[in-house]
Amino acid sequence: MKLNRRQFVGATAGAAAATLSAPHVYAASHGGKPKVVVVGGGAGGATVARYLAKDAGDALDITLIEPTRVYYTCFFSNLYIGGFRTIESLAHDYGTIASMGVNVVHDYVVGVDRDAKSVTTASGDTLMYDRLVLSPGIDFVDGAVPGWDVTAQNKMPHAYKAGSQSQLLKAQIEAMPEGGTFAMVAPPNPFRCPPGPYERVSMVAHLLSDINPTAKILIADPKENFSKQGLFEEGWNKHYAGMITRIGPDFGGNNVEVNPDEMTLTIDGEVNNVDVCNVIPAMKAGVICERAGLNEGNWAPVSGHTMQSRIDENVHVLGDACAQGDMPKSGFSANSQAKVAAMAVRGALTDSRVFPAKFSNTCWSLIDTDDGVKVGASYEATDEKIAKTDGFISQTGEDAALRKATFEESVGWYEGISSDIFG
Numbered sequence: 001m002k003l004n005r006r007q008f009v010g011a012t013a014g015a016a017a018a019t020l021s022a023p024h025v026y027a028a029s030h031g032g033k034p035k036v037v038v039v040g041g042g043a044g045g046a047t048v049a050r051y052l053a054k055d056a057g058d059a060l061d062i063t064l065i066e067p068t069r070v071y072y073t074c075f076f077s078n079l080y081i082g083g084f085r086t087i088e089s090l091a092h093d094y095g096t097i098a099s100m101g102v103n104v105v106h107d108y109v110v111g112v113d114r115d116a117k118s119v120t121t122a123s124g125d126t127l128m129y130d131r132l133v134l135s136p137g138i139d140f141v142d143g144a145v146p147g148w149d150v151t152a153q154n155k156m157p158h159a160y161k162a163g164s165q166s167q168l169l170k171a172q173i174e175a176m177p178e179g180g181t182f183a184m185v186a187p188p189n190p191f192r193c194p195p196g197p198y199e200r201v202s203m204v205a206h207l208l209s210d211i212n213p214t215a216k217i218l219i220a221d222p223k224e225n226f227s228k229q230g231l232f233e234e235g236w237n238k239h240y241a242g243m244i245t246r247i248g249p250d251f252g253g254n255n256v257e258v259n260p261d262e263m264t265l266t267i268d269g270e271v272n273n274v275d276v277c278n279v280i281p282a283m284k285a286g287v288i289c290e291r292a293g294l295n296e297g298n299w300a301p302v303s304g305h306t307m308q309s310r311i312d313e314n315v316h317v318l319g320d321a322c323a324q325g326d327m328p329k330s331g332f333s334a335n336s337q338a339k340v341a342a343m344a345v346r347g348a349l350t351d352s353r354v355f356p357a358k359f360s361n362t363c364w365s366l367i368d369t370d371d372g373v374k375v376g377a378s379y380e381a382t383d384e385k386i387a388k389t390d391g392f393i394s395q396t397g398e399d400a401a402l403r404k405a406t407f408e409e410s411v412g413w414y415e416g417i418s419s420d421i422f423g
């Protein structure tokens, strides 16, 4: 089954189905129309800005702050590495959102004054808000992988924010010596896109099978188990037998150190010379959440009913940055949460109705050509968290036609979600 844009939006817009009644004049704290500032123009933030403009554009003054002019989706960036997509096909701009009346500001937010209800940008501007929406994605935990910090990301890329990092990683793989070693340091839970590292391994193996078939892949993994493990391992045995070795925590996969100058990965005291080292460190909410004083630990806790921060009801946090409960950190989740947040912001600042929050997510992964698998679930908000209500997962041993159909479904999803986010 191919998902087209209309089906994707229809399938996921339960929460966004609210119809607007005539907006009343909200007593904006700074005069004029109520002001909404959205920080981060990725899967979560761009969706909020677009849905607010679409459904309440006349009643609200909406600003989206995002440093980059072109956003490259992490989703399908592994397929770029595998040779199934071009980098250009992952690129999206903000022209449509701007034309819908959103004030798109290309800048970086460096501070939030929650008492004054204002944000400050790197170029020195201050913007006032009635509601603030933060969807800044992830940053990396300092010191998570001994020997690595962001100054080493050119020698040992993470490629966990897409664009130049994805291009760099692919170029390094293509330049590997014959029979060389690609290494990955996998992250601990929780992290962005649970199947992402393992889909990446599949795509690297696919590329190497083509251009460097005697090359090896070595994964150091601090986790006992990982998402869709049975499906990935079945696929690796089928398509890439003998190429991939994963070292879990029982054999020291949680005790690693890297040396970017020497290009070594040390696992439990044993030094491995590697040709490419993809370091994916432990993650935390984008730093602005910490600066705004909205984190507990590494993430910003929210109420699933509205995606409001549990620390400040005038701030909504969504996507990878929030601690919400059962949903995985994915683009699909961020987009789904964004519609709930947009509805809640509209409800608070205009007269529109607010419906019970419902969410959904599916994570597709490609293992080899036309060999697609998926895992997904539906969720609802409880007072405690966003709670899973039911789920599904591909099965091992599925036939080729079903796997091909699953892959084609993911291609339809990509087109659908991209236009739902960026217009």
Ligand SMILES: Cc1cc2nc3c(=O)[nH]c(=O)nc-3n(C[C@H](O)[C@H](O)[C@H](O)COP(=O)(O)OP(=O)(O)OC[C@H]3O[C@@H](n4cnc5c(N)ncnc54)[C@H](O)[C@@H]3O)c2cc1C
Residues within 6 Å of the ligand: 039, 040, 041, 042, 043, 044, 045, 065, 066, 067, 068, 071, 073, 074, 075, 076, 077, 078, 107, 108, 109, 110, 135, 136, 137, 138, 159, 160, 161, 192, 193, 196, 197, 200, 286, 287, 288, 318, 319, 320, 321, 329, 330, 331, 332, 333, 334, 362, 363, 364
């Ligand atoms: C390899 C890989 C594969 C993936 N595959 C899938 C997949 O198949 N399906 C899926 O659903 N998800 C997938 N994901 C996960 C998905 O990309 C993320 O979960 C999603 O992008 C999260 O959305 P977000 O809005 O929270 O963050 P992002 O999309 O990262 O957006 C955050 C934005 O905020 C901006 N920003 C950060 N700080 C500031 C600041 N202080 N001021 C202004 N702007 C700021 C950033 O520039 C960025 O554009 C994948 C991820 C990876 C790494």
